[in-house]
Amino acid sequence: MNVLVINGTPRKHGRTRILASHLADTYNTKYIDLSSFALPLYNGEKDQQDIKEVKQLKEMALEADGFILCTPEYHSGMSGILKNMLDFLGSDHFKNKPVALIAVAGGGKGGINALNNMRTVVRGLYGNAIPRQLVLDPVHFNTDQRMLTSDGEDLVENVVEEFKFYLETAKRLSFK
Amino acid sequence: MNVLVINGTPRKHGRTRILASHLADTYNTKYIDLSSFALPLYNGEKDQQDIKEVKQLKEMALEADGFILCTPEYHSGMSGILKNMLDFLGSDHFKNKPVALIAVAGGGKGGINALNNMRTVVRGLYGNAIPRQLVLDPVHFNTDQRMLTSDGEDLVENVVEEFKFYLETAKRLSFK
Numbered sequence: 604m605n606v607l608v609i610n611g612t613p614r615k616h617g618r619t620r621i622l623a624s625h626l627a628d629t630y631n632t633k634y635i636d637l638s639s640f641a642l643p644l645y646n647g648e649k650d651q652q653d654i655k656e657v658k659q660l661k662e663m664a665l666e667a668d669g670f671i672l673c674t675p676e677y678h679s680g681m682s683g684i685l686k687n688m689l690d691f692l693g694s695d696h697f698k699n700k701p702v703a704l705i706a707v708a709g710g711g712k713g714g715i716n717a718l719n720n721m722r723t724v725v726r727g728l729y730g731n732a733i734p735r736q737l738v739l740d741p742v743h744f745n746t747d748q749r750m751l752t753s754d755g756e757d758l759v760e761n762v763v764e765e766f767k768f769y770l771e772t773a774k775r776l777s778f779k
Numbered sequence: 780m781n782v783l784v785i786n787g788t789p790r791k792h793g794r795t796r797i798l799a800s801h802l803a804d805t806y807n808t809k810y811i812d813l814s815s816f817a818l819p820l821y822n823g824e825k826d827q828q829d830i831k832e833v834k835q836l837k838e839m840a841l842e843a844d845g846f847i848l849c850t851p852e853y854h855s856g857m858s859g860i861l862k863n864m865l866d867f868l869g870s871d872h873f874k875n876k877p878v879a880l881i882a883v884a885g886g887g888k889g890g891i892n893a894l895n896n897m898r899t900v901v902r903g904l905y906g907n908a909i910p911r912q913l914v915l916d917p918v919h920f921n922t923d924q925r926m927l928t929s930d931g932e933d934l935v936e937n938v939v940e941e942f943k944f945y946l947e948t949a950k951r952l953s954f955k
Contacts, residue, residue: 613822614822614823614824638822644789644820644859644860644863645789645858645860646789646814647788647789647790648790677862677865678865678866678869678900678904679899679900680856680862680896680899680900680903681862682862682866683820683859683860683861683863683864684820684822684859684866685859686853686856686858686859686862686863687859687860687862687863688859689853689854689859690854690858716899719899720899723856723892723895723896724854724855726855727854727855727856727892
């Protein structure tokens with residue numbers, strides 16, 4: 604898939620990173636891992652456009668047919684590091700492209716607010732956040748082996764299936 | 780007021796900064812200006828706790844009786860730099876403290892999603908986001924003179940009046 608997967612956890616050992624690398628490996632996508640990709644804090648100044656990582660982010664986002672955004676839930680929202688990355692981008696990168704949203708949470712009702720936050724922000728970027736979304740809880744990870752459980756993989760697969768449908772649709776019905 | 784005002788725009792010439800410095804000057808508050816306060820991107824590692832600005836942020840937040848959060852609306856949410864700052868904090872800093880929310884937007888319906896985003900996140904931090912909130916549009920600024928208009932100042936004053944009421948109430952009814 605000509606898709607850009609974003610790992611939105613800054614933590615090297617975060618579960619969100621397990622999810623994002625699973626997606627990138629299994630579905631052979633482009634991948635930006637915010638736990639290592641050295642973006643600065645967005646400051647609105649033009650000279651930031653010359654920074655290597657900012658250029659690379661914009662090029663990768665422009666070329667992608669769609670996005671899968673993966674975030675931990677921090678204080679009932681997406682991570683600050685993910686929102687900071689999105690602040691560098693705009694509708695040029697997202698307009699009418701399908702975007703799949705997955706949050707990684709600690710259980711209970713966690714994750715939903717992060718999804719709602721991402722959905723609203725993706726709309727602000729003029730992306731098409733697809734209806735199916737997902738929260739993965741600790742039970743969906745085998746943390747020792749740094750992998751998803753079989754159930755977790757199935758849930759992710761369901762999201763990707765719908766995402767692929769929207770990717771195909773967007774290709775056939777191109778309205779920029 | 781023993782209150783911490785946050786300027787949530789990274790832009791030195793942003794209108795949000797005019798608002799935040801007006802608040803800090805007029806109401807004699809503590810002030811963190813994210814356009815100059817050099818926080819790193821939050822990465823969840825313990826060694827970030829030793830960074831001078833991280834320590835200073837936590838101390839100022841702990842000591843404050845309440846907060847006024849000022850943000851631009853970026854892509855229908857609060858700025859990434861503001862969310863990144865909040866990711867360093869927790870309920871220790873916010874629990875049951877009054878929090879006033881003000882967004883700065885470009886007109887039309889702008890600003891409301893940033894307010895809703897902040898309100899949900901403040902709840903996630905266990906702060907008490909007060910009912911009165913405000914969006915300031917370009918018409919409320921005299922940008923050449925780097926100040927609010929008289930109408931803009933009155934709108935801000937209304938928010939501060941309610942905020943003061945909640946500050947007093949929180950002092951009298953201390954339930955931590």
